[in-house]
Amino acid sequence: MTPTITVSRWLDLLQSAGCRVTAPRRAIVELMVGTSRALGPIEVYDLGRTEHPGLGLVTVYRTLEKLEELGLIERVHLPDGCHRYLRTADGHQHLLLCTTCGLVQTFAGDDLDPLTGKVASDTGFAINEHWLQFFGTCPNCRKPISTLSES
Ligand SMILES: [Zn+2]
Ligand SMILES: [Zn+2]
CATH class of the missing domain: 1.10.10.10 (Winged helix-like DNA-binding domain superfamily/Winged helix DNA-binding domain)
Incomplete structure (x- = not known):
């Protein structure tokens, strides 16, 4: 759209x-x-x-x-x-957020089954959903200031 x-x-x-x-x-x-x-x-x-x-x-x-x-x-x-x-976002997404500029990217692929399996058996919960978000610094914000002014 x-x-x-x-x-x-x-x-x-x-x-x-x-x-x-x-x-x-x-x-x-x-x-x-x-x-x-x-x-x-x-x-x-x-x-x-x-x-x-x-x-x-x-x-x-x-x-x-x-x-x-x-x-x-x-x-x-x-x-x-x-x-x-x-x-x-449309559908199931995992977010990656730059804590410096707020840029958000999504990433696919999570291999959380071993973790959810363990948590489920430890706690007795039936786990049917999860929400995952990573924080970090995006490639642009990781650039030193000097290279930023050249571009
Ligand atoms: Zn950034
Ligand atoms: Zn997921």
Whole structure:
């Protein structure tokens, strides 16, 4: 689905959920649809204000909450206990999050069966789902500053 179609679909869903579609809301939706970074409310606020100086922080929080309720974005948890938001991935995904710039990549393939098997037999739980997220530093953020300015 192209970003433009996704943006109008999200706006339709917001409207059906009782949110008036305003220019600031549209800016927030465009941001969340168009980025591959996990964004915190403050970042959404700062980025959104470059296009809509009148954007309010309350609107950002409310819109993000609504989008999360609708299942369009999901919370990504950070080691410091804060969270950011990211477009919900299709299907079962594992996330890799850069703690420096917030870039998110997904990776496939988990071989968790030995672990879940052991945990299941140790605890007596029937385990039917898992959620896995790695933190680290992306290749771009690992570059020394000097090579960044050359590119
Ligand atoms: Zn990074
Ligand atoms: Zn998995």
